[in-house]
Amino acid sequence: MSQQERRPETDGRDFSDAMWSVPSYLLAGMAVYGGLGWLLDRWLDMSAFFPIGIVLGVSLAGYAVYRRHGR
Amino acid sequence: MSALTVLAPPGEFGAPTPDELFTLPPIIPGVEWFTKPVLLALFSSVLVIGICWAAFASPKLVPRGMQNVVELGYMFVRDQVARPFLGKDADRWMGLLVSIFFLVLVWNLLGVVPVLQFPVASHIAFPIVLAATIYILKIYLGIKHQGGIGYFKNMMFPPGLPKPIYFLLAPIEFLSNMIIAPFTHAVRLFANMFAGHMLLAFFSMVGFWFLFEKLTPLGAPIGVIGVVMTILLTGLEMFIMYLQAFLFAMLAAMYIGSSLHADH
Amino acid sequence: MSVLAEVSGNVTAIGYGLAAIGPGIGVGIIFGQGVQAIARQPEAYGLIRQNMLLGFVLTEALALIGLVAPFIFQGIA
Numbered sequence: 001m002s003q004q005e006r007r008p009e010t011d012g013r014d015f016s017d018a019m020w021s022v023p024s025y026l027l028a029g030m031a032v033y034g035g036l037g038w039l040l041d042r043w044l045d046m047s048a049f050f051p052i053g054i055v056l057g058v059s060l061a062g063y064a065v066y067r068r069h070g071r
Numbered sequence: 072m073s074a075l076t077v078l079a080p081p082g083e084f085g086a087p088t089p090d091e092l093f094t095l096p097p098i099i100p101g102v103e104w105f106t107k108p109v110l111l112a113l114f115s116s117v118l119v120i121g122i123c124w125a126a127f128a129s130p131k132l133v134p135r136g137m138q139n140v141v142e143l144g145y146m147f148v149r150d151q152v153a154r155p156f157l158g159k160d161a162d163r164w165m166g167l168l169v170s171i172f173f174l175v176l177v178w179n180l181l182g183v184v185p186v187l188q189f190p191v192a193s194h195i196a197f198p199i200v201l202a203a204t205i206y207i208l209k210i211y212l213g214i215k216h217q218g219g220i221g222y223f224k225n226m227m228f229p230p231g232l233p234k235p236i237y238f239l240l241a242p243i244e245f246l247s248n249m250i251i252a253p254f255t256h257a258v259r260l261f262a263n264m265f266a267g268h269m270l271l272a273f274f275s276m277v278g279f280w281f282l283f284e285k286l287t288p289l290g291a292p293i294g295v296i297g298v299v300m301t302i303l304l305t306g307l308e309m310f311i312m313y314l315q316a317f318l319f320a321m322l323a324a325m326y327i328g329s330s331l332h333a334d335h
Numbered sequence: 336m337s338v339l340a341e342v343s344g345n346v347t348a349i350g351y352g353l354a355a356i357g358p359g360i361g362v363g364i365i366f367g368q369g370v371q372a373i374a375r376q377p378e379a380y381g382l383i384r385q386n387m388l389l390g391f392v393l394t395e396a397l398a399l400i401g402l403v404a405p406f407i408f409q410g411i412a
Contacts, residue, residue: 016155017325018388021247024255026392026399028247034403051407057243058400062392064240068229070385 018069029061030054084280087272093193093265108194111187115177119170148172148320156324160331164324171201172320175260179312182268183305190312193264195257198319202257205323213330222330256322263315267308274301347405354401361394 037053040046095106126141134142148169153161175192182190192198213222226248227241274297281287281294369387373380 015384016321017329019391020322020325021252022388022392022395023399024247024251025243026396027255028251029243030399030403031251032242032246054400054403054407058396060239061243061247062396063236064243065392066389067232070388 014069018065021069022065025061025065026058029057029059029064031057033057033060084277084285087269087276089265089269092269092272095189107189108191108197111181111189112178112191112197115174115181115191119173119177123173144173145169152317152320152324156321156328157331158328160328164327168320168324171323172316175201175319176313176316179264179316180309182264182271182312183309190264190268192260192315193268195261195265198257198260201319202253205256205326206253209326209330212327216331252326256319256326259322260315260319263311267311270304271301271308274298274304350405351401354404355398358394358398358401361397362391365390365394 033053033056034050035053037049037051037056040049040053095108097103097105098107098110099105122137122141126138130138145165149161149165152172153165153168157164178191178197181187182193210222213226216222217225223245227244228237229244232240277297278294278301279297281290281297286294365387369383369390372383376383
């Protein structure tokens with residue numbers, strides 16, 4: 001056995017839990033930071049912050065999923 | 072079939088639009104809410120209750136007939152849905168999960184029953200009600216089992232991260248668990264049924280139009296392709312209907328399970 | 336030259352359809368290879384799972400960026 005002990009009775013649950021929550025995490029990240037960027041764009045009359053916010057939100061959401069389920 | 076040809080514009084082929092397929096007139100004129108999906112939803116509830124009643128009204132130790140079939144479905148839900156996600160609490164939630172699975176399965180399968188031919192879940196109101204029920208149950212169980220503050224703390228602040236990261240990640244966690252997850256729960260079922268019904272309607276209309284309405288030497292092969300695709304896609308669609316019912320029940324079990332036990 | 340074919344409706348739908356091809360193939364490869372790896376080496380389950388999740392997140396991110404790309408260009412143009 002490796003350093004990570006297998007627990008067969010909860011393996012399936014943990015794994016599907018992680019996989020099924022990935023899309024909602026990514027959408028939530030894009031909504032939060034893309035929304036902030038969109039508001040900044042409207043406020044400053046620019047068009048750069050919305051794409052930046054989307055990419056930032058996706059990366060942060062991916063990090064959140066990875067930290068929560070990936071270890 | 073005949074309903075589709077009436078809707079098509081005269082003279083040329085037009086693909087069926089969502090408005091033609093999903094906006095249905097009331098069955099009794101004047102009663103606006105009583106449309107075909109409502110009738111089918113009521114019918115499927117009665118059907119599910121009836122089937123389970125016939126199977127388990129007087130259960131035998133050695134099952135025969137109807138009890139055999141329904142027990143097969145029950146075992147499937149217990150072994151594939153409840154036990155992996157709920158563990159030792161599985162038996163307490165079997166009633167809810169079996170009802171959800173069978174109800175959604177009958178809703179979906181009505182889409183390929185010849186005369187009825189309408190998947191109830193392709194009107195988003197029906198999946199939303201089911202998903203909202205699970206959502207309320209999830210929050211109630213979470214607050215009951217982990218405490219009002221503890222539930223939100225476990226959800227938004229998973230342990231083991233540096234402080235500044237929490238500030239960035241907490242809104243994502245909150246939005247994803249509280250708003251996006253139930254939304255996708257409902258939309259996943261709705262979108263599959265909606266798209267599947269449109270696909271079947273399109274191909275059966277291609278077959279009907281090119282073989283019966285406007286039979287020409289050049290158009291006939293297209294019509295044959297349409298009929299063959301309709302048959303193949305009906306098979307695929309039945310598989311997807313079963314799969315979506317399974318996924319809906321599985322995600323419900325997953326949400327209930329994640330509220331019962333704080334993860335990690 | 337006369338018009339041979341015409342596309343009516345919203346072009347962004349086609350854009351998203353094209354953008355979904357790549358992630359679709361990618362997710363298929365990730366899970367296929369991941370399941371194969373677990374079948375070959377069940378004792379490395381934890382490591383495989385971790386990398387499967389990471390790959391899935393990155394691929395899914397591309398698909399969802401494709402979903403919002405029309406809104407981005409709507410704002411710019």
